Amino acid sequence: MTAKISVNSQAKLTEAITSLTAMFQAKRYVVVSLRPGKDRTLDQNALWFSMYQRISQMTQIGDVDEARKYCKLHVGVQILLNEDEDFRASWHRTMRHLSYEEKLDLMGGNALFGPDGFPVTRLFNRAQGIAYTDRIAAEFSSKGVVFTDLLGDLAA
Template sequence: MTDKISVNCRSMLTEAITRMSKMFEDKHFVVVSLRPGKDRTLDQNRLWFAMYKRIAEMTQIGEPEDARRYCKLHFGVQILLNEDAGFQADWYQVMRPLTYERKLSLMGGCNLFGPDGMPVTSLFNRSQGIQYTDRIVSYFTGQGVYFSDLLSQEAA
């Protein structure tokens, strides 16, 4: 049982202390790690989901979840194939033989990988996350989708 809490206001600080106290009462041992800073993955995920929504609104791709699946398969998998030999070996052995439609479906919620689908973006480091964003922007800008407002909010 691992909990991760980003404390960015007094109420979250109170929640963190309350959860830690409850865990201590229940288990009598608690390991706590603290570090200053903002959790970049939350901001990055928020940006990506806004981008998926925009793609769904401005293209014929379908719903935001369809855009997410598409981006994970077309951009995220390619980044990991290029940069992670272990991912590449497993992908070629397990996923490559599957049909495109099956690969695409596994990128979203499914019984095998759970509600988030096959882990792709969750495996990214910071640099890979930036590449992913850049590839989405580059491809879908060519399809008439604009992201400048979302990206300027991210920079703020």
Template sequence: MVEKISVNSQAKLSEAVTMLTRMFRDKKFVVVSMRPGKDRTLDQNALWFAMYDRIAKSTEMGDIEDVRRYCKLHIGVQILLNEDVEFQQAWYRVMRHLPYEEKLAMMGECKLFGPDGFPVTSLFNRAQGVAYTERILAEFTPKGVFFGDLVGEVAA
């Protein structure tokens, strides 16, 4: 059982101490890792899901999950293929030969990879996350999707 909590308020600190105390009482051994700073995935994930929602509402691509799968496969995979040799090797070995519809389906919830699907955006570093956001903007802004309120004014 792995628990992760971001402490950004007195209430969250109290929750973390309570969780740690409970784990120690139940298991007698607990490994704790801490680091200062903000978890980039929380802010980026919130932005991405707002973007997916906007795309879903502004296009005929389907629902949020359909858009998420599309963006992961068409944008995220390309970023990792270009920048991560290990990912590239694994992709070519495991996924490349699959039909498009199967690859697309695996980007979302599936039994093999769990609720988040094939890992793509979770592997990003900060720069790759920024590139992903920029590429979503570049692809969908010209198609009439407005993101200005989510990321600031976007030039069309």
């Protein structure tokens, strides 16, 4: 049994402690991982998909999957390299030696990392997700891609 609980209230804290206690009593061994911050949201996922669609429609980058792979490699990986020491060490140990084409290919679905490809955006916290959105918008707006209709709600 695996559980993930976001604690953002006293009631959720109580729920987390109760679940941890029950799991410990049942199994006598429990692995716990904690980190501060909020998870990225489903709204961010939907926004990113819309941005990838727009990029694929308004540039020569390719289809939606190609736009997603490009953004993950060029924008997302850079965010994690700058902000996550563990990610940076792992990236340099396992990915740095690969060619650009190999890295780009691994960002999409593959046998090694599954249908979502190399983990980048799923590792983001909420702030990193916001930075990812902002950086994609900045890079591609300068190339003529229009996101104002997609990002309007976020700016308000």
